[in-house]
Amino acid sequence: MTSSDMEYLTIALPKGKLFKPSADLLAKIGYTADGLSENSRKLVITNEAEKIRFIITKTADLPTYVEYGAADIGVIGKDVLLEEGKDVYELLDLKFGYCRMVVAVPQALKQEKLSDYAHMRVATKYPHIAERFFHSMGIQTEIIKLNGSIELAPMVGLAEIIVDIVETGRTLKENQLVEIAQINHATARFIANRVSFKMKFGRISKMVEDLKVLMESEAAK
Numbered sequence: 001m002t003s004s005d006m007e008y009l010t011i012a013l014p015k016g017k018l019f020k021p022s023a024d025l026l027a028k029i030g031y032t033a034d035g036l037s038e039n040s041r042k043l044v045i046t047n048e049a050e051k052i053r054f055i056i057t058k059t060a061d062l063p064t065y066v067e068y069g070a071a072d073i074g075v076i077g078k079d080v081l082l083e084e085g086k087d088v089y090e091l092l093d094l095k096f097g098y099c100r101m102v103v104a105v106p107q108a109l110k111q112e113k114l115s116d117y118a119h120m121r122v123a124t125k126y127p128h129i130a131e132r133f134f135h136s137m138g139i140q141t142e143i144i145k146l147n148g149s150i151e152l153a154p155m156v157g158l159a160e161i162i163v164d165i166v167e168t169g170r171t172l173k174e175n176q177l178v179e180i181a182q183i184n185h186a187t188a189r190f191i192a193n194r195v196s197f198k199m200k201f202g203r204i205s206k207m208v209e210d211l212k213v214l215m216e217s218e219a220a221k
Contacts, residue, residue, distance in 0.1 A: 012074030123153030
């Protein structure tokens with residue numbers, strides 16, 4: 001870590017649905033920069049006065065930037081942390097971006113018990129989570145990694161089962177899919193690089209405390 005790195009606090013924010021609530025939350029405790037936008041063409045957005053850098057990354061990549069120290073801290077969903085398994089500190093549950101990781105099947109394939117789904121194919125963006133879940137249940141399946149439109153897989157015969165994140169379950173219903181198990185729930189988490197947490201402990205711990213105070217005050221409203 002260079003002297004320049006020590007001077008700045010680098011914050012990674014994820015593209016997608018968590019970006020705006022993350023940026024809004026940090027702005028409320030004084031962490032912002034001119035031009036900070038999910039659609040910014042700048043790769044690094046800096047607040048020179050406060051010595052803050054923001055980087056905006058693809059959701060799945062964010063824990064990697066934090067693990068390797070390209071970012072000191074970041075905001076990311078628990079689902080991504082569980083899938084990516086990166087070596088970072090999880091400092092705080094930010095209590096927004098709530099969703100559930102579920103197992104779902106077409107209505108016509110619904111069985112009485114989970115073991116009845118043995119030897120079927122599972123389509124998912126979360127292969128590690130899916131594999132761990134079915135292994136823990138003693139159910140042998142074939143995991144197929146997809147990057148989007150997971151609900152399409154059963155419709156075209158690619159897989160009989162899906163594992164995916166849902167918020168309301170509306171998309172499942174629209175595609176005639178029914179939830180048969182919940183793996184876990186997920187919210188946005190505040191994470192830190194292990195070395196940065198020690199080297200920049202004062203700044204990072206103050207952020208954590210400020211976030212806690214803000215969240216408590218907003219919850220009390």
